[in-house]
Amino acid sequence: MNAPLLHAHGIARRYGGVEALAPLTMDIAFGERIALIGPNGAGKTTLLTMLAGVRPPDGGRIDWADRTRGHVGWVPQRPALYPRLTVRENLRLFAGLEGADDPSATADRLIGRADLGNFADRRASALSTGTMQRLNLAIALAGLPCLLLLDEPGGTLSPDQRIRLWEWMNDLVRTDGVALVFSTQSMGEAARNADRVLVLGHGRLLYDGPASGMDEAAFMALLGDDA
Secondary structure, three states, rough: OOOEEEEEEEEEEEEEEEEEEEEEEEEOOOOEEEEEEEOOOOOOHHHHHHHHHOOOOEEEEEEEEOOOOOOOEEOOOOOOOOOOOEEEHHHHHHHOOOOOOOOHHHHHHHHHHHHOOOHOOEHHHHOOHHHHHHHHHHHHHOOOOOOEEOOOOOOOOOOOHHHHHHHHHHHHHHHHHOOOEEOOOHHHHHHHHOOOEEEEEEEEEEEEEEHHHOOOOHHHHHHHHHH
């Protein structure tokens, strides 16, 4: 069992009269891969944005291990970048915002790691969907995160692009000890790339356990009429 990275205790979120996420308690360990799975509106994105610090919880708290608070990489579904800037300019800008000592060197390192060398001086608006997603992920790594949060990262990618994406993500976990939490609507994607699965439905946690304990039939049974 890896050391704990964070403990979220009773975190919840409401939008007006709608309970987007009922009070939820969970731990995340260094190097752990967690899949959030459930239908649209289940609360997956809400949970990710609270862990990312994009939205504060309405209740509960998140306790971090020493010297890890704020070291989060957030990869939303829609790329969070500047389309008129080149790949290199985007990475240099975000590295500077993250406080890198040498933003240019950090940008060059991320270009190499994300295999973006052939696109370094191309505007982000001219990139293919798969290449833009690689840039989106590289930006999330600019701050050397302990925790990487991804909202349906393979949703718009072709099968070969998804394979490359997960090879890179799983290598980050192995080599850097980064914890990975991603949302998906695919039980197969969760089974292949997660150690642990959280099933959400209507903002409520229905299952939290090993990926090996959740298959398509069990998932459908949990959701019942909402599947």
